[in-house]
Amino acid sequence: MELEDQSNTKTKKALLILNCILLSIGNCGGPLIMRLYYIHGGKRIWLSSWLETGGWPIMLIPITVNYFRRRKTASATEGTTKFFQIKLPLFLASALIGLMTGFDDYLYAYGLARLPVSTSALIIASQLAFTAGFAYLLVRQKFTSYSVNAIVLLTVGGAVLALHTSGDRPKGESNKEYVMGFLFTVGASALYGFVLPLMELTYKKSRQSITYSLVLEIQMVMSLFATIFCTVGMLINKDFQAIPREARKFELGETMYYVLLVVTGITWQTFFLGAIGIIFCASSLLSAIVIAVLLPVTEILAVIFYSESFKAEKGVSLVLSLWGFVSYFYGDIKRAKKKKPQNPETEIPTPIAGP
Secondary structure, three states, X not given: OHHHHHHHHHHHHHHHHHHHHHHHHHHHHHHHHHHHHHHOOOOOHHHHHHHHHOOHXXXXXXXXXXXXXXXXXXXXXXXXXXXXXXXXXXXXHHHHHHHHHHHHHHHHHHHHHHOOHHHHHHHHOOHHHHHHHHHHHHHOOOOOHHHHHHHHHHHHHHHHHHOOOOOOXXXXXXXXXXXXXXXXXXXXXXXXXXXXXXXXXXXXXXXXXXXXXXXXXXXXXXXHHHHHHHHHHHXXXXXXXXXXXXXXXXXOOHHHHHHHHHHHHHHXXXXXXXXXXXXXXXXXXXXXXXXXXXHHHHHHHHHHHHOOOOOHHHHHHHHHHHHHHHHHHHHHHHHHHHHOOOOOOOOOXXXXXXX
């Protein structure tokens, strides 16, 4: 029994590392690729929103592989192995969260169309504060003085940017458009800060045993309905008819235009799968923290590849954000060390079944 528990623990740690890698790829690559679309002539915001979840069919690959694995290992008493395991209540919950994600996609795409990647990334850092607040309300997340300090520092960091909203406004963009981009990005940060704990609550309240293979199906359903939401926006805005015209005028060439769309869709799928995978392995708050920790990487890549300005207010905001991250992790390590000697055998792990 002890060996089995150790095996489950190692499996969950391996899954956690895998999902952190997936989230890192999507969190750093997604904004950069999407911004590349805007820089070289792309203007369709609903199309960009659609691409954030439009790569959902690739989820069928791991789901199919897992189906054959389950069918091979299933015993005769288990009956016929179903391709999809998700049941109606969990399907409906995932669909609802997917629609919310679709709206969040639009808010984020609009903001990134108006803001440099470095500025957008710093604003998105406030997502940790929103996630922490909603995690407390929805899943009774416990806080320490260190986590509260981190939230305050991240909030102040975002406020510093808000006081200098015109400092890095792209050429040809009005102050009104820039401010709208700023507000929409804050809205996207707040909404996704709600979605992450809501996903954790869905896991906890589900009557199904949540395995990683089921997490893949949940991600596919969420992305499908987010894509449906954005498809409606594209139809109303006539984006589908505009794609061929925009491709011909794209500065990097028509072929590169379509390649960029495909790569964008795939990259964002790694982000969403990594985010909900970390929730499965740990918590929504940790998922938000990993997203926030990747902020400096996104910042540096944006400056390197797009020669974006990095003025004083961004530096102050970045320092406050990093200070917040260090504060949170230091507090989390201290709490873990304090808790472990007291009840090492009775400590309750994640309330979600292993794969």
